[in-house]
Amino acid sequence: MTPESLEKLISMKMPFGKHAGQLLCDLPANYLSWFAREGFPRGEIGELLHLMHEIDHNNLRHLLTHLKK
Template sequence: MKPEDLQLLVTRSMPFGKYKGRLIADLPGHYLNWFARAGFPPGEIGRLLALMQEIDHNGLAGLLEPLRPR
């Protein structure tokens, strides 16, 4: 993980699927867990989804709040 990945979680939108357009940090846990079981997509989006799944799974999503744009 790179420190700037945390900022990307609160600024990058999901580019495809049921939650297209929703911020990665706002994706529901069940959707992130589905990716964890089925496999994350390749590239940056997969890396960010895996990171968000780990954050959500460990109950740390609140740590992203100070990074959100106002």
């Protein structure tokens, strides 16, 4: 995890799927859990989704809230 990856979580939008256009940091927990079960996509988006899942799973979303301000 880098500061740049955290910045991307609060600025990058989901490029595909049911939640296309939604900020990665705002994706619902059940959607992130689905990726964790089924497999994260390859590349940067997969790495960011995995990071967001870890943040959500460890109840750390509040850290991103402070970055969004």
